[in-house]
Amino acid sequence: MSKKSQTRIVYEESLFSVVNVGAFAIITMVLLYAMFIQPGAAPGFLSYMLLGFMILAGVNFSKLSILITTGGIIVGFGFFKQVLSWNQISTCSIDRVPSVGWLIQMSAYQGKHRIGYHVFGKPKIKLGAQGVWISEVSFSTNHPDHVLELLTKGESKKGKK
Secondary structure, eight states, X not given: OOGGXXXXXXXXXXXXXXXXXXXXXXXHHHHHIIIIISTTOOOOHHHHHHHHHHHHHHHHTTEEEEEEETTEEEEEETTEEEEEEGGGEEEEEEEOSOOSOSEEEEEEXXXXXXXXXXXXXXXXXXXXXXXXXXXXXXXXXXXXXHHHHHHHHHHHHXXXX
């Protein structure tokens, strides 16, 4: 691999979501109660599958990761990630619209597909994308001004390649 094709990490951030962990923990505890503590409980195979799914989902959605590299940005929860190169990012700004939820939010409006990776109560960045199916990506961050500055610098370099 040549040096020009290697990417370097510019910024990395992880946001731990107490709300996500708490929600999955409550659901898992109710499921455990229904499976083992409730009188007459006889859990079947599907109960164990559901319990395993809830534990894995709780672990997967406990941490939002943001990685800005010289090649672009990667943002997401565990297995669910959005990857955009600098050539695909058309705009970036601080998103002042409050989140109506948390975790991953997907929507489509007037032919535009949006995805959001949100942690409850955190500020957000919004990216406009071109040349990909998703036209808008938003994500939470603890440092919106710094992230916006890095994204603006990266976006300005895309014409120099």
